[in-house]
Amino acid sequence: xxxxxxxxxxxxxxxxxxxxxxxxxxxxxxxxxxxxxxxxxxxxxxxxxxxxxxxxxxxxxxxxxxxxxxxxxxxxxxxxxxxxxxxxxxxxxxxxxxxxxxxxxxxxxxxxxxxxxxxxxxxxxxxxxxxxxxxxxxxxxxxxxxxxxxxxxxxxxxxxxxxxxxxxxxxxxxxxxxxxxxxxxxxxxxxxxxxxxxxxxxxxxxxxxxxxxxxxxxxxxxxxxxxxxxxxxxxxxxxxxxxxxxxxxxxxxxxxxxxxxxxxxxxxxxxxxxxxxxxxxxxxxxxxxxxxxxxxxxxxxxxxxxxxxxxxxxxxxxxxxxxxxxxxxxxxxxxx
Numbered sequence: 001x002x003x004x005x006x007x008x009x010x011x012x013x014x015x016x017x018x019x020x021x022x023x024x025x026x027x028x029x030x031x032x033x034x035x036x037x038x039x040x041x042x043x044x045x046x047x048x049x050x051x052x053x054x055x056x057x058x059x060x061x062x063x064x065x066x067x068x069x070x071x072x073x074x075x076x077x078x079x080x081x082x083x084x085x086x087x088x089x090x091x092x093x094x095x096x097x098x099x100x101x102x103x104x105x106x107x108x109x110x111x112x113x114x115x116x117x118x119x120x121x122x123x124x125x126x127x128x129x130x131x132x133x134x135x136x137x138x139x140x141x142x143x144x145x146x147x148x149x150x151x152x153x154x155x156x157x158x159x160x161x162x163x164x165x166x167x168x169x170x171x172x173x174x175x176x177x178x179x180x181x182x183x184x185x186x187x188x189x190x191x192x193x194x195x196x197x198x199x200x201x202x203x204x205x206x207x208x209x210x211x212x213x214x215x216x217x218x219x220x221x222x223x224x225x226x227x228x229x230x231x232x233x234x235x236x237x238x239x240x241x242x243x244x245x246x247x248x249x250x251x252x253x254x255x256x257x258x259x260x261x262x263x264x265x266x267x268x269x270x271x272x273x274x275x276x277x278x279x280x281x282x283x284x285x286x287x288x289x290x291x292x293x294x295x296x297x298x299x300x301x302x303x304x305x306x307x308x309x310x311x312x313x314x315x316x317x318x319x320x321x322x323x324x325x326x327x328x329x330x331x332x333x334x335x336x
Contacts, residue, residue, distance in 0.1 A: 051237040059208050061175045074130045079213040091201035094193050103190045104165035108182040113226035114198050123219045179236045269304045
C-alpha cells in the first residue's frame, strides 16, 4: 500500500521544488532506479513465488510420505525433510552433483519431461546394506569410509536400488494426485550424469533438495523436474485453485472414501434394561432365577453404537438367532 501524504507534507514538497532545494529530475531518476531489478539470464525464474509456495506444500507431503515408505522398507527410523527448492538450469544441476552418483529417471504421463531422482553413492550403499541385513551403529563410520571409495554398482545393487527408486516415484505420483492424475514409470538408472543428454544445458529445471537422516548418517536426495513438466498444470499451482471451495467433488474419491468407511468395524449393543439388587441376592443367584428389569416387554429397546444411543429397536428372532428390528432413529436424543 502506497504512503498517503498529508496536506502539510505536500505543501512542503511543492515549496522545496519551487525554491530549488529539491531537483525534480533527481526525484524522477530515483523513482526509475527503484523500479529496476537484477535478472540473471543464466538462472531463469519461470515460476512465480506463489507457485513455488505450492510446490513447498507438495514436496512437504513427499518428504512425510517418503519417510514412512523408507522407514518401513529399511525397518529403521528414516527422517526425510525438504531443505530447499531452487530454479536453476539443467547444466547447473549436473555440475552440482558428484561425477559418480545414482540417477533414477522416470516419466509422469500425461505430463512432459523426464524427472530425475539423485542419490549419492554413500546413501545408496547404506540403503543396500540395510536392506540386506543392516549395519550396527558402531560399524557406520568404517562403512562410510568404504562407501566413499565406491566407483561402480553391481547388478544386484542396482536391482535393489531400483526398487527404492520405484517406491519413491510411487510417492511422487501420489502427492500430485490433487493437481493431476499421473502414471509414473521408471525409465532406468544411470551412474554418470556427465554423459546424460536428456535435456539442453540451458533447460530451466526445479531442483528440490531433501535431507535424509538414517541412523547416525545425514545426507541429501535431489529431485530434478524440468519446467516442461509444469506447462500443462501451471494454472493449477495457484493458491486460488488449491484452496477453491467451489471445486466439484471427485466422484472417484467419494467412492474410495465410502469403500474405506464400509470396512470400519463398530461395536453395537442393545440394552434390555437395568435392575438393582443387594449383594447378598446377587451372590445367591442360580440358573432359572428371574431378574426383574425396569422396562416393560412392550417398550422398544435402545441400540448403542460405540457407546452412544442411535436407534430404537424391537427384539425378536430370525433364522433361529436373536435379532432386533429397527423402528426409528433417535436423532441425537439421549437415553434417560
